[in-house]
Amino acid sequence: MKEKAILEMKGIYKSFPGVKALQDVNFTLCEGEVHALMGENGAGKSTLIKVLTGVYEKDGGEIYLRGLEKAAVIRSPQDAQRLGISTVYQEITLCPNLSVAENMYIGRGTGVAQNWKKMNEAADKILQSLDIPAKASQQLSSCSIAIQQMVAIARAVDMECKVLILDEPTSSLDEQEVAKLFGLMRDLKKRGVGIIFVTHFLDQVYEICDKITVLRDGKLVGEYEIKDLPRVQLVSKMLGKELDDMSDIKSDAKKYEGKDADIDVFEAENLQSNAGIKPFDFHIKKGEVNGFTGLLGSGRSECVRAIFGADKVINGSVKKNGKTIRIKKPIDAMKNKIAYLPEDRKKDGIVGDLSVRDNIILATQVLRGPFKPFSKAEANKVADEYIKLLQIKTASADTPIKSLSGGNQQKVILARWLLSHPDYLILDEPTRGIDVGTKIEIQKLVLKLASEGMSVTFISSETDEMLRTCSRLVVMRDRKVVGELSGEDMTQNKIMSTIAGGGLENAE
Amino acid sequence: MQNKKQIFIPLAALIVLALFNLIMDPSFFKITMGLNSEGYQVLSGPLITILDSGSELAILAIGMTLVTAASGGQDISVGAAVAIAGSVMLRVLCGTEASVSELKAPVIVAFLIACVVAMLFGAFNGILVAYFRIQPMIATLILFTAGRSIAAWINNNRLPNISNQAFTYYGGFIPGIPIPTPFIIAVACMIVIALVMKFTTLGLYTQSVGINEHSSKLNGLNPAVIKLISFVILGLCVAVVALIKVSRVSSINYSVIAKDIEMDAILAVALGGNALSGGKFNMAASILGAYVIQFLTTTLYKFKVRSDALPAYKAVVVILLVVLSAPIVRKKLSELAKKLKPAKKEVA
Amino acid sequence: MKNKTSQNKFKNLSDTSLLLTITIIVFFVMYIGAIIFQGSGFLKAQTFFDILNDQAALIIVACGMSLVMITGGIDISVGGVVALVSMSCAVGLDYKGMNIFQAILLALGIGLAFGLVQGFLVAYLEIQPFIVTLAGMFFARGMTTIVHTDPFNVANESLVKLKDTRIHVPFMGYVNKVGNYVPAYIEIGVIVALLVVAITFVALRWTKVGRHFYAVGGNRQSAIMLGINAKRTVFLSHIICGLFAGVAGFVYFLHVGSGSPSHAAGMEMDAIASSIIGGTMLTGGVGNVIGSFFGVLSLNTIKKIVSSAGLGDAWWTGITTAAMLCLFLVVQSVVMARKRNAEQ
Structure with missing residues (x-):
């Protein structure tokens, strides 16, 4: 390991059915640095973090931590916490109905009794030392999101974490709140904590970070000193310029x-x-x-x-x-x-348990109203027509859509909206998470429709x-x-x- | 696909029960034609009893299936709602008198008023669920407690009695027709719901909302309205059941009428292989499930199980069913199955 | 930031204390209203103690219910368990030659068994608590009639003696028409109920496990991330609830001195209603057994008001309970929505 490094991830591999999420990714974090992890959707940032925090088990590669002879074994978030790796997520993973102090101490330590006085005093001390404007006895949900995030950080600090992961903590904060958070981060830096910072705000990266690691399509693009990587180059590295x-x-x-x-x-x-x-x-x-x-x-x-x-x-x-x-x-x-293909296919697009046929006719059916249902024959006809037209690979029109691959699910949703014969079609990330062949098919289709x-x-x-x-x-x-x-x-x-x-x- | 396989669950249960009865007592399947107490030729036998007394459950299973599909929860107030609808019917038919032989209003008027009232109570449940976002079982708990009291209050706690031959037809036999009327009504309800499913998009809408509320919204549906409608339809089913129940005894007992029927109705839906967490459903399987439960009840009666001890046995069946259908248990079982026959490759 | 915090005192109150405060105020307003409008009856301390005597079992059941509800679940088998316990104890004492201690053990055993089975199904097999405990309720009710069909009064002497034990409360009595001083009294069950409330309150507030209940109910996923074993916590809540139902069953039995399949009819509903009125949120994470205690008192005060207003018929009770429940559900959602708005 390098002299100042506190965390080294070497040759990490991780794949999911049909997707190679991480391929031979290396990542090094030194003490007292803020290290940005950048990449677009599907680049592998969150997978890498989840491997590090034990949410996912890696397929290959090793993780070394300072002070450990051998590679670290991290199988659960608890393992990670014990090894001094703490994470603060974009969505608050604290309990809103408990007090600030409780959120800092619950689930830790031994003993049966809850000593409120001692706990509140200890919590107040930490909150003060980190300059977090919250009272220990306050209910967490009465704090702003920014404060809640800081409380999560305070918990991590008190657990003497060496590596702090901040996963898009700023996305719901306003400028003042971000400034406060950054103040806290600088303070931690001085204490020698290594911070991994994931964000999509470029301004913030250049304001607070020392180093940037860029990922794209599950592969490492490179590690750069912040001063060596101007914004435009960062964007180009993230997006990838190669045209096929x-x-x-x-x-x-x-x-x-x-x-x-x-x-x-x-x-x-x-x-x-x-x-x-x-x-x-x-x-x-x-x-x-x-x-x-x-x-x-x-x-x-x-x-x-x-x-x-x-x-x-x-x-x-x-x-x-x-x-x-x-x-x-x-x-x-x-x-x-007007038709709209939503960004989040799983949450907003497909109706998972319904058949491909029902998914195709859904929007048009709603437009036709409740008393003019598609007959079975009619529905089969249009479903088969669009399955053929868009070359949807499915066992039959009766197959539940959730058992199709991502690309084919997307085509079904596309078929749904084409069937409604819109004259204005909105496609939000229609090519996300699908194979290259289908991506090109969809692009060609878009141009054809426009013509x-x-x-x-x-x-x-x-x-x-x-x-x-x-x-x-x-x-x-x-x-x-x-x-x-x-x-x-x-x-x-x-x-x-x-x-x-x-x-x-x-x-x- | 899974939808069609679903019907095998109640079918298998039915066959097991039938075989059990066949072995224990072959006369179980005997159907005879004979004179009833009113002097008409009617069919009788345990199987006819099952078809007859399973009618109410089958009708409720229709509405319960829709509510389950759309809201992902169950309505536990149906028994109490039947009491209300029945009470309303008697209030209209008897006025304020304790016992009548001449009906004060045509049965159809009483029935329609009961329908309106039952649908209003259904809407009350529906609004709590759809707009106040209270879990269905908790929301319907309100009516579950208050229902029978409201029913008693409607008739000022009297138990009106009708001694009118024509009124018994709905829960007994129509002169000249040997088939029990409740079964005819149940079949009529099944035909109606089949037609509704064919000529409206109710099935597609309820399933969409139950499976994915977000997607449904983006496809132009209003999930709250769909949920509300499913509760109102269940209210209609409740009114039909109330007509049969009241007609059977030509009177009402607020604390006994349709007692524990909510449990059976939920069980029917579960037995039909429908997920109690909502989404996809198979109506025919639910209805078949209802008759399976009646089959079980009749069989237990035959073995001299007292009616108030029945819930204990049924509870055991429910627990077995939900345990076997719990995702965690299924996963464990399939892992176990894989271990047991490692040679066989799994076919997707 | 400063103006933000000082702007709203209401905001800084924890959800639990806010709803508890509302409950206690409602109770006192109601009770004072009853004294003003319905007069002397409610002024007698014994009227109040009678509510306690009659509802001791419900108070215990409501404590267990609140615990389960705080973790985000529900248990509707409790009424059935109470009936089963009282019938089993009655049969045990009169027909099987049990003594009081064996009966108590039997009561606890039945409650514990229900808690263990239901808790396992809910926590580890992840089946909806409502379905599990609905089946539990029907099982308990069915078993009650299987244990013994008909209602009967227990003749066992030591039980009757225990049942008629009255603990006098000093200074609270009144002078009757003839001029004799009638001391106010409570039954043994009330002592048990108050102990249960106190112990549960302390456990929820001052033990780490107690706080885990709130964490799991508040946000289960977060609780797991914070290192809490959520499954074990849910399991524990059902075990305690079952155990309390067993205790309540015995207290109920002690109060009525009989076994009957129709005992404790609708008690699960009253327990849920009391918990909700007492400020326990259906969504979990918020609640307090002191609130549930006051919930039981409120519910039964209003029932007493209804019945002394001449609406003695049984159906009014059901309607009143449901109306109270409905009202508090709406109040809860409105209060919490406003609080949420105030926070944003």
Whole structure:
């Protein structure tokens, strides 16, 4: 081990059925450093962390900790805690109904009796020493999320952790709260704690971190000193620039050339939902493919959810084909021929136990109303039609959708919305977690649909996919629309510099 | 796929029970035609008894299946609700008199009013579940306690008595028809629900909501409304059951009518192989499950088990069923099965 | 931050203490209301002690119920267990030649057995507690009639002696019409009930295991992450609840001195209602046995008010209980929703 290293992960492998989540990943953490772990969705960050904390068992590789002769054995979160590895998750894993002090001490130590006075005094001491503005006797749920996160950190500190993992702790904090958290992190750094910091906010990485390790597609891209890696390069490392041989599918595709090609199919003004995005304007023409881009958590999904009425719309007006409409619920959008393929396929997309056929007809059935059900024959016909059209690999239309592979599930959801014959189709991460072949099929399909006059909004974490399919990109950062790119401007570099913000001069 | 396999569970239980009876007493299966006390030709025999007295349960199983599917919980107030609906019916038929031979209103009017009342109580449960997001079993616990008291209160705690031949038809026999009327009503209900399932999207909607509320919402459904509807339909089933129950005795006993029927109705759904946590369901299997339970009850009676001791035996059956269908147990069993025959490869 | 904390005292009260405060206030308001509007009856201390005497078993059952509810579960078998215990003890004493101590052991054994089996099914096989304990309730009710069919009064002398033992409460008596001083009294069961409440309260508040109940009920996943054995905690809650049902069964038996299949009818419901009225949240993690104690008192005070208002018929009791329950469920959800809003 290196001299200052307190944690070394070597050659970690982990795979799940059908996915190689981690391949030969190395990671080193030194004492007193804040080390950012970066990567887009599916890059393997959370898998790596879960291996380290014992949630997952690794398939291969070794983990060394300072002070241990042999490789560490970590099989459960308790093992990890005992070895001095503590984790603070994005979602608070404390009990909101207990007091602050209890949350710091419960589940630890021996003895039968609960000595409140002693516990509160000890807790107050730690809270004071870390400058956390909470009282030991306060109920946890009466603290803000930021304080709760700090309490979790205080617990970790008191357990004398050597490695502290902060997994997207800042995503629900405002600026002041983030500043407080950073103050605490700097304090811990001085005490020699090594901190692994996972976040998708670039500004924060450059403010607090010493080193960056970038992962992509389950592989290690590299470890960098913060000063050696300008923002734009970081973004490019995260997204990966290599374009595969399908990069020119766009040139094959025909453009929609109807007379009405210049008409805005959908317009939104000052649209805002309760999901925390800033108000935005948006429009899309007939037969156009555009996209929302930005890093994960930049608000791109929230924008399209606002368009579809999936989140509560609190502000703004929308027009469909020039006519003002009101979209309060998804059904309003559907009636206006808008379709939405959600980002989280498992939670929001599939209806797991239902058959492929029922999943395909669901949305159209809802549109037709409760008294005009598809007959068995009719449902089978359309299901078979779309299974063939999209080449969905399933034993039969009767198979429950949950037993299909991710890519095929996604195609079923796509079939569901195509069957409803929308003229504006929103696809949020349609290619996430599916195999390359299906990814390309979906991109081609998008272009084909557009050439037939459908307007499509396409969101993907992979910029090259967006470049291939979209003719216009709306760029987002920190829940705000920060730019719009089209034509000549649509290059990897330009996108990255806009995402990164302020680092344009470094791009060229 | 699993949906179709499901019906084998109650079917197997039925066959086991039938075989058991066949061995113990072959006359169990004898059906005879004879005169009943009113002097009509009617069918009789243990099997007819099962079909007759299983009717109420089969009808309730329909509604309970829908509620289970949509809300992922069960309504334990159905017995109490039957008492309310029955009481309402008698209040309309008898007015304020203790005993009538001339009905004060046509039976259909009384039935319709009972339907409305039962559906309102169903809606009360539904609103607590769908809009206040209280767990179904807790929400229906309210009516479970209050129901029989409300029923008594409706008739001012009198037990009205009807001595009218025509009113006994619904729970007995219609002159000239040898088949028990409750069974005919139950079949009618099954036909109605089959038609509803065919000509509306109720099945698809309830299952979607029960399986994945988020997805359903994004597909334009309103999960709360669907849940509410399932409770209202169960209310309708309750009213039909109340008609049969009241007609059987031409009177009512608030603390006895439809006692423990909620337990049997839930058991019917579980026996039908439907997940009690909601989602996919098989209506036919639930109904068959209801008759299996009646079969079990009739068999236990035949072996001189007293009616108030029955719950103990049924509870054992329920526990066995839920233990065997618990995911953890299933996993352990399949692991065990794998260990036992390592040579055989598992076919997916 | 400073203005945030000082802005709302209400916010800083823990959920448990907030709901407990509401319950106690409601009880006193109700009792004082009863004294004002229905007069002398409620002024007599014995009226209050009679509630205790009649409801000692319910108080014990409600303690167990609250424990299970705090961990996020429910147990509706308790009423059936109470009936089974009192019938078994009655049969044991009168027909099987048991003595009092054997009867007590029998009562505890039955309760413990229910707790163990149900707890195992819920905690380790992860079956919904409602289904498990519903079956438990039917099993207990069925077994009661299997043990003995008909209700009967126990003739065993030592039991009758114990049953009629009255513990006088000093200074609380009153002078009757003839001019004699009638001392106020409580029964042995009340002492047991108060002990159970006290012990449970102390255990929940001042032992580590007690706090685990709250943690598991508050957020099971978090509790596991914090190093708590959630399954064992749930198991324990059911065992204690079963054991308390056994104790309550004996106390009930001691109060009525008979065995009957219809004993303790609907007691599970009253226990749940009392716990909810006492500020135990159905969702788990919030609650207090002191609250449940006051819940039982509130529930039965209102029942007494209803019956002394001339609505003596039995059905009013059911409707009143359900109405109280409904009211408190709504109050709970409104109070907690407002509190949550205040926090945001």
